[in-house]
Structure formats: C-alpha cells, structure tokens
Amino acid sequence: MSTVADPDALFAALCSEVGFCLHEKGQKRVLEALPKGLDAAMRAVLAAEGVDEPNAPGDLKKAVRDCLKAHVTP
Known part of the structure; x- marks a missing residue:
C-alpha cells in the first residue's frame, strides 16, 4: 500500500x-x-485530465508515474 506524506507537494509537482x-x-x-x-x-491522474489512458503516449504515462513515485512511500 502506498501513501503520500504531503499531498499538496505531490499535486504541485504534477x-x-x-x-x-x-x-x-x-x-x-x-x-x-x-x-x-x-x-x-x-x-x-489521466482520467481526471480527460486523457484516454490506452491511447496516451508512453512518455506521458512514465512522467506521471515517475512524479507519483517520487512523492509516495511504500
């Protein structure tokens, strides 16, 4: 289970x-x-932005995932 210590920092980074x-x-x-x-x-994240996830570019998915990963604790 992943948690976010500072949600404001996560969403500011996104x-x-x-x-x-x-x-x-x-x-x-x-x-x-x-x-x-x-x-x-x-x-x-992609759904909230109205992005069709299956058709989203891999680089975009990776950027979102990397940003999330930097702000969560396992």
Whole structure:
C-alpha cells in the first residue's frame, strides 16, 4: 500500500512538472487510487485530465508515474 506524506507537494509537482493541475475532485480520486498501486494512481491522474489512458503516449504515462513515485512511500 502506498501513501503520500504531503499531498499538496505531490499535486504541485504534477502541475509544474507534467502540466496536470488537478481539481479537488481529481485529487481525491488519485489519493483513493494510490492504495491500489502507482499504475492505478497514474490512470486516475489521466482520467481526471480527460486523457484516454490506452491511447496516451508512453512518455506521458512514465512522467506521471515517475512524479507519483517520487512523492509516495511504500
């Protein structure tokens, strides 16, 4: 199970590093998905931004996942 010590820092990084500035509802979905793993949280980020995950570029998925990974503790 993954947890986030500082959700504000996570969402600020997603906004500044990846360009995904999630609204409150999207942030809640990401936090709810995190216990299911980084891939589930990555899919929640993409869904909150309206990105079709199966068709999203691999580089974008990796950038979101890496950003999430940098802010979670296993």
